[in-house]
Amino acid sequence: MASTLSQVFRDNPLPLNHIIPLDFTSVHSLPESHVWPAFDGFPFGTTYPGEKFSIPIIDLMDPNAAQLVGHACEKWGAFQLTSHGLPSILTDDVESQTRRLFALPAHEKMKALRLPSGGTGYGQARISPFYPKFMWHEGFTIMGSAVDHARKLWPDDYKGFCDVMEDYQKKMKELAESLLHIFLESLDISKEEYRSTTIQRGHKACNTALQLNSYPPCPDPNRAMGLAPHTDSLLFTIVHQSHTSGLQILRDGVGWITVFPLEGALVVNVGDLLHILSNGRYPSVLHRAVVNQAEHRISLAYFYGPPADSLISPLCNLVSSGQQVVAPRYRSVSVKEYVDLKEKHKEKALSLLRL
Numbered sequence: 001m002a003s004t005l006s007q008v009f010r011d012n013p014l015p016l017n018h019i020i021p022l023d024f025t026s027v028h029s030l031p032e033s034h035v036w037p038a039f040d041g042f043p044f045g046t047t048y049p050g051e052k053f054s055i056p057i058i059d060l061m062d063p064n065a066a067q068l069v070g071h072a073c074e075k076w077g078a079f080q081l082t083s084h085g086l087p088s089i090l091t092d093d094v095e096s097q098t099r100r101l102f103a104l105p106a107h108e109k110m111k112a113l114r115l116p117s118g119g120t121g122y123g124q125a126r127i128s129p130f131y132p133k134f135m136w137h138e139g140f141t142i143m144g145s146a147v148d149h150a151r152k153l154w155p156d157d158y159k160g161f162c163d164v165m166e167d168y169q170k171k172m173k174e175l176a177e178s179l180l181h182i183f184l185e186s187l188d189i190s191k192e193e194y195r196s197t198t199i200q201r202g203h204k205a206c207n208t209a210l211q212l213n214s215y216p217p218c219p220d221p222n223r224a225m226g227l228a229p230h231t232d233s234l235l236f237t238i239v240h241q242s243h244t245s246g247l248q249i250l251r252d253g254v255g256w257i258t259v260f261p262l263e264g265a266l267v268v269n270v271g272d273l274l275h276i277l278s279n280g281r282y283p284s285v286l287h288r289a290v291v292n293q294a295e296h297r298i299s300l301a302y303f304y305g306p307p308a309d310s311l312i313s314p315l316c317n318l319v320s321s322g323q324q325v326v327a328p329r330y331r332s333v334s335v336k337e338y339v340d341l342k343e344k345h346k347e348k349a350l351s352l353l354r355l
């Protein structure tokens with residue numbers, strides 16, 4: 001017999017603070033547990049159509065790509081990337097497998113919960129425990145393989161999901177590596193310098209994660225929050241958003257700016273490790289996701305960073321520019337130490353490293 005959501009709560013031996021306390025499809029008004037108080041710029045902030053307040057669009061094949069990326073990162077902390085080479089059929093397949101996953105009944109999704117310690121699985125965003133209210137959001141994180149979890153969801157039919165996710169991660173990694181070169185070129189840093197600055201102890205794989213985000217239609221979107229304001233922790237994040245808008249970035253002196261989905265483009269966000277590596281020249285961008293009443297919004301976020309035991313220090317040619325020596329603004333930190341700091345202190349983590 002099928003189990004209900006309340007049975008899942010009763011029977012689950014794990015601490016459940018990361019599980020979704022709601023079956024989104026069964027509620028027709030916003031429960032108190034999901035009502036966010038009004039605060040500055042909430043819920044939607046202002047959206048500014050037109051060039052002045054939209055993040056730059058950069059063609060990866062542009063001969064000036066590095067310069068454009070540098071400028072976008074200094075000014076906006078994000079840009080939309082076109083001509084990135086990712087086949088649209090693959091993105092469509094990942095999106096439809098993601099919709100298939102989130103369309104499962106709530107108690108089925110609970111079979112694939114992420115452990116409180118992290119890794120692959122279904123659950124709330126990791127920033128959730130910092131807030132007294134729940135977000136109108138559910139996520140599925142893939143770190144490495146999704147096979148064990150997908151098998152629990154579809155015992156006889158998990159391969160379609162896994163193959164597509166694996167292919168997407170492989171292509172994303174290649175794209176992330178090309179983007180890393182462009183970031184380094186824009187900072188005038190050679191690959192060798194990067195290697196010695198982010199001291200790579202051992203040859204462990206890069207730190208990557210694919211986060212599938214789901215924002216179901218919400219009965220009261222003006223009082224709900226999709227994903228609360230945050231910066232991403234690793235070097236940078238590559239985001240595909242479905243055709244429904246919802247992603248917003250905070251622009252100093254302006255407010256929340258909507259990043260409108262652009263057919264075939266990927267959004268690239270500067271993360272905290274790139275902020276540290278660039279000695280604050282490329283600030284990590286505060287962003288959030290808002291929800292809507294009519295459509296089920298999906299986004300796919302690929303997080304890219306160096307191996308967990310790499311040491312990140314502000315890059316030296318940025319520390320001394322010309323004759324004038326600019327002191328490092330952050331102390332060195334290993335990727336793992338930073339991720340742990342972020343888990344404990346959220347947006348305060350970066351300021352704890354300030355010199």
Ligand SMILES: C=C1C[C@]23C[C@@]1(O)CC[C@H]2[C@@]12CCC[C@@](C)(C(=O)O1)[C@H]2[C@@H]3C(=O)O
Pocket residue numbers: 118125126127128141208209211230231232233234301303342
């Ligand atoms: C590599 C990672 C980045 C992330 C934490 C994680 O270990 C896996 C999930 C990622 C995510 C996705 C939603 C937003 C975010 C802030 C969160 O709560 O979990 C990010 C994390 C991050 O960048 O810190």
Ligand SMILES: O=C(O)CCC(=O)C(=O)O
Pocket residue numbers: 211213227232239241246247287288289298299301
């Ligand atoms: O849904 C979005 O567009 C944003 C997702 C996001 O910020 C994240 O996964 O870190």
Ligand SMILES: [Fe+2]
Pocket residue numbers: 230231232237287301
């Ligand atoms: Fe994010």
